[in-house]
Amino acid sequence: MPKTLRAAVIGAGGIAVHGHIPGYRSVPDVEVAAVCDTNFERARQVARDMGIPNAYPDAASMLAAVKPDLGSVCVPNVFHKPMTITALQAGAHVLCEKPMALHYADALDMVQAAKTAGRSLTVGHHTRFYPPAAAMYDYIASGKLGELYYVKASYLRRSGIPGYGSWFTNKDLAGGGAMLDIGCHILDLALWFLGHPRPLTVSASTFAKFGPRAKGLGGWGADHFPAGARFDVDDLATAFVRFENGVTMTIDASWAGHGTDGQRLQIFGTEGGVELNDKAFGKELPVHYFAEAADALTEEPVPYQALPGSSYDHEIAAWVEGIRNGRPPLITGEQGAAVVQIIEAMYLSAAAGKEVRL
Ligand SMILES: NC(=O)c1ccc[n+]([C@@H]2O[C@H](COP(=O)([O-])OP(=O)(O)OC[C@H]3O[C@@H](n4cnc5c(N)ncnc54)[C@H](O)[C@@H]3O)[C@@H](O)[C@H]2O)c1
Numbered sequence: 001m002p003k004t005l006r007a008a009v010i011g012a013g014g015i016a017v018h019g020h021i022p023g024y025r026s027v028p029d030v031e032v033a034a035v036c037d038t039n040f041e042r043a044r045q046v047a048r049d050m051g052i053p054n055a056y057p058d059a060a061s062m063l064a065a066v067k068p069d070l071g072s073v074c075v076p077n078v079f080h081k082p083m084t085i086t087a088l089q090a091g092a093h094v095l096c097e098k099p100m101a102l103h104y105a106d107a108l109d110m111v112q113a114a115k116t117a118g119r120s121l122t123v124g125h126h127t128r129f130y131p132p133a134a135a136m137y138d139y140i141a142s143g144k145l146g147e148l149y150y151v152k153a154s155y156l157r158r159s160g161i162p163g164y165g166s167w168f169t170n171k172d173l174a175g176g177g178a179m180l181d182i183g184c185h186i187l188d189l190a191l192w193f194l195g196h197p198r199p200l201t202v203s204a205s206t207f208a209k210f211g212p213r214a215k216g217l218g219g220w221g222a223d224h225f226p227a228g229a230r231f232d233v234d235d236l237a238t239a240f241v242r243f244e245n246g247v248t249m250t251i252d253a254s255w256a257g258h259g260t261d262g263q264r265l266q267i268f269g270t271e272g273g274v275e276l277n278d279k280a281f282g283k284e285l286p287v288h289y290f291a292e293a294a295d296a297l298t299e300e301p302v303p304y305q306a307l308p309g310s311s312y313d314h315e316i317a318a319w320v321e322g323i324r325n326g327r328p329p330l331i332t333g334e335q336g337a338a339v340v341q342i343i344e345a346m347y348l349s350a351a352a353g354k355e356v357r358l
Contacts, residue, residue, distance in 0.1 A: 001069075004029045005320065008066050008092070010059045010083050011074035012037040012046040015097055019126070019312035020072040021050055026313040027320050030070070036062040059083055063090035070320070073097055076167040077175050081106040084121070085113040093120040093323050095316065099184045100336035102175030104344050107337035114333055122319050122329035123336030125188040129314035133189055135304035136265075136274050136287045140193050144289070145269025148194060151249040152268075155186040158254075158261040160218035161211055165229025169211060177233030179206070180343050183253030186265055188331070188339050189276075190249060193267055196338055197243035203355040204239035204346035209256075211235045216256025239346045274302065 007024045009016050012035045024030045036056035037043035047055035056062035063071070063086065071092035073083045077099055084096045094114070100123045101107040114121035127133055140148070162181065167173035174180065191197075210216030211231035236254040243249070254261075262279035272291035275281075281288055285301035292298065307314065319329050341358065349356040 001324065004031060005069040005323075006031055006033040006066065007070040007072065008032075008034045008036070008062055008068035008087075009072045009074060010036055010062070010087065011072075011076075011079075012039075012043045013074060015124075016072065016074040017046060017050070019124075019310070020074055020095070020316070021046075021052070023310070023312040023316035024070070024072075026309055027317045030316075030320060033068055034062050034066045059086055063087060063092070068092045070095070070323075076173045077102060077180070078167075078173045081110055084110050088113045088117040088119050088121065091117070091119070093319075095122050095124060095319060096336070097124040098188075098336070098339075099175065099180050099343065100333070100340050102340075102344075104337060104341040107333070107340045111333040111337060120319070120323050120329055121333040122315075122331050123333065123339075124315065125185060125331050125336070125339070126311040126315045127185045127189055128192060128330060129311040129318070131304040131307055132276065132285075132287045132302070135302050136267075136276055137193060139274055139287075139289060139302055140267060140269075144272050144291075145267065145274065146271030148267060148269045149247055150268040151190050151194065151247065151251075152264070152266040153186045153190045153249060153251040154253070154262075154264045155182045156252065156254045156257060156259065156261050157182070157218070158259060159216050159256050160261070161216045161235060161255040162218050164211070164214070164217050164231070169229070169231040169233055171232045174233055176343065176347055177206075177208070177211070177237070178235055178253045178255040179237035179239075179346060180233075181253075181255070183237060183251060184339050184343060186253065186263060187251060187342060188335070189265055190251070190267075191335065191338055193265075194243070194247060196335060197245045197247055199241055199338075199342050199345070199358050200244055201242045201355050201357050202239055202342060202345035202349050204237060204349040206234035206237040206347065206350040208233065208235050211256070218255070234350075237346060237350070239342075239349070241342060
């Protein structure tokens with residue numbers, strides 16, 4: 001393996017500029033060799049602004065010319081599968097943004113393509129690299145909670161529809177709304193904490209009460225309601241999931257809704273529970289541990305080691321280190337696929353108005 005690894009970024013939008021490109025640059029002996037975007041002017045602008053030597057109008061020509069060691073897939077969700085497979089077949093290890101794919105079968109094809117190519121595939125569930133979330137994982141893994149049996153997961157925005165009228169709110173391009181876009185993060189954390197048990201059944205409801213009325217817009221993406229804008233995805237979704245090991249989960253996610261916003265994840269065990277809640281507990285120590293002493297109920301903050309740099313920096317650093325040392329990524333393709341499997345079942349359940357068995 002060469003000492004310096006060369007990365008190429010497919011899609012020069014928000015997550016490329018704010019997450020992946022700075023992330024690669026934070027890692028020693030990694031350089032960003034090229035960026036491409038079907039909006040070629042955008043690719044050229046980002047290359048100029050960020051000092052990237054090459055810009056291309058499409059992934060195929062970039063991959064053929066640059067032959068990168070590492071590839072980032074930072075395009076609208078519907079293109080994750082074809083771009084990931086193309087980059088793997090061109091010999092790159094791939095970091096694909098979340099959600100991994102629109103459909104479980106597509107995600108499995110991506111996993112297979114990585115195996116066939118003998119390359120590492122990881123998915124951008126970067127919240128696993130928040131130091132408090134990592135500390136929460138360690139607490140659970142230590143066995144302090146006893147037998148885990150219930151999870152309550154919630155990622156709610158009061159007014160945060162991204163890119164109204166862009167690909168984000170178009171079902172053909174995004175595949176889904178709030179649950180697929182942000183619910184996927186809290187679901188990935190929950191599955192990680194639980195050790196990825198096999199899901200058995202999913203029952204869900206989805207709503208679109210704000211988007212179709214041009215309400216609930218977030219402070220980023222399109223800052224207006226374009227005429228004829230398409231909104232055919234969920235702006236709130238809620239689900240109940242049963243797992244093979246007897247654990248159950250309730251989960252909800254919203255882009256918009258009349259209530260407080262925030263991320264809250266509670267794991268209940270027979271001997272203790274942990275809760276991530278940056279609204280109730282504050283940003284400093286957002287994870288608390290709940291248990292019972294001889295004569296009292298106890299609650300204590302879960303300490304963690306704050307690290308400089310963003311969760312994208314840590315995600316990319318850990319992935320690259322694994323590649324250099326022949327280790328699988330923390331977030332495997334199979335785990336990215338597990339998130340898609342459950343959310344796809346939620347959408348099927350909501351459309352059918354009944355429970356879906358997996
Ligand atoms: N990890 C996170 O928390 C996080 C945050 C934001 C976005 N994302 C994900 O990142 C992906 C991109 O989101 P974004 O906010 O950067 O979107 P964006 O709209 O800002 O950027 C997407 C870019 O991809 C380009 N593009 C579209 N099709 C292409 C193709 N076939 N080849 C090359 N370029 C193409 C577009 O022209 C655009 O510039 C999405 O999957 C989104 O879910 C993840």
